[in-house]
Amino acid sequence: LRVNFSVIQKETGFVNGLIAVLHDNTEQEKIDMERREFVANVSHELRTPLTTMSSYLEALADGAWKDEEIAPSFLQVTQTETQRMIRLVNDLLQLSKMDSRDYDLNREIVNFNQFFNRIIDRFELSKSQNVTFHRMLSDTPYYVDIDTDKLTQVIDNIISNALKYSPDGGNIRFGIAVKDNVLKVMISDDGMGIPSENVDRIFDRFYRVDRARARSMGGTGLGLAIAREMIEAHGGSIWAESEEGQGTTIFFTLEIEMDEEGEWD
Numbered sequence: 733l734r735v736n737f738s739v740i741q742k743e744t745g746f747v748n749g750l751i752a753v754l755h756d757n758t759e760q761e762k763i764d765m766e767r768r769e770f771v772a773n774v775s776h777e778l779r780t781p782l783t784t785m786s787s788y789l790e791a792l793a794d795g796a797w798k799d800e801e802i803a804p805s806f807l808q809v810t811q812t813e814t815q816r817m818i819r820l821v822n823d824l825l826q827l828s829k830m831d832s833r834d835y836d837l838n839r840e841i842v843n844f845n846q847f848f849n850r851i852i853d854r855f856e857l858s859k860s861q862n863v864t865f866h867r868m869l870s871d872t873p874y875y876v877d878i879d880t881d882k883l884t885q886v887i888d889n890i891i892s893n894a895l896k897y898s899p900d901g902g903n904i905r906f907g908i909a910v911k912d913n914v915l916k917v918m919i920s921d922d923g924m925g926i927p928s929e930n931v932d933r934i935f936d937r938f939y940r941v942d943r944a945r946a947r948s949m950g951g952t953g954l955g956l957a958i959a960r961e962m963i964e965a966h967g968g969s970i971w972a973e974s975e976e977g978q979g980t981t982i983f984f985t986l987e988i989e990m991d992e993e994g995e996w997d
């Protein structure tokens with residue numbers, strides 16, 4: 733908060749008034765601070781893989797390229813780091829597009845149960861971990877008006893996290909619940925969980941509970957921030973409940989499309 737005072741003085745020098753102007757800078761300062769923090773985060777996230785690549789390339793240039801044992805593994809490292817940077821830049825582009833509202837939702841009405849099942853199928857077929865999937869989805873079809881590409885990305889991010897933070901032999905549960913005309917989607921794991929004071933922060937850009945661990949798993953720290961933007965663009969909300977050592981559940985909501993009689997199709 734900034735306060736400016738002006739004195740109202742007569743020609744005789746007699747003071748007969750005082751004007752106080754209050755400027756509320758808090759909102760602008762908060763935005764500026766967030767922007768600075770964001771730029772610092774982006775720089776840091778890019779510098780880490782670049783530094784790693786630089787040292788491996790230097791070793792290769794210094795002669796490691798001739799070593800048939802070492803060279804392929806060093807090249808592998810530089811490739812992994814490049815892929816991480818590509819993911820990061822793609823995520824940043826996505827966020828910046830959403831920030832500038834420079835996008836349209838390509839909405840279509842889909843049967844959510846079918847849509848959700850197909851995504852789960854894809855993960856079930858490709859997963860390499862020993863994690864069991866449990867589908868607790870109803871037989872009643874619920875129709876939603878969504879951008880399927882964006883919602884696919886949201887669900888992909890949530891399931892990838894559930895798998896990433898699940899132990900060997902873990903379980904992932906998929907559920908839906910309906911109240912009034914709102915569909916609530918739940919994806920829950922029995923993995924490491926999140927300390928309660930940090931639960932709400934996981935949707936912030938670049939927030940990670942355990943930086944080193946999350947980065948070593950190839951994450952950008954932007955997956956859930958993107959998910960939140962996308963769900964909010966659909967008019968829904970997204971949140972998490974978690975208990976450390978017990979597991980995490982991510983919830984999000986979507987409005988259900990009803991037919992003209994107000995019945996669910």
Ligand code: ADP
Pocket residue numbers: 889893894897921923924925926934935939940941942946947950951952953954955956957980
């Ligand atoms: P990341 O790329 O690091 O996974 P996200 O935005 O997807 O970034 O998630 C942010 C952070 O939230 C993660 O780094 C992790 O600490 C935490 N997190 C997200 N999902 C889970 C989960 N299912 N179990 C435990 N921690 C999670």
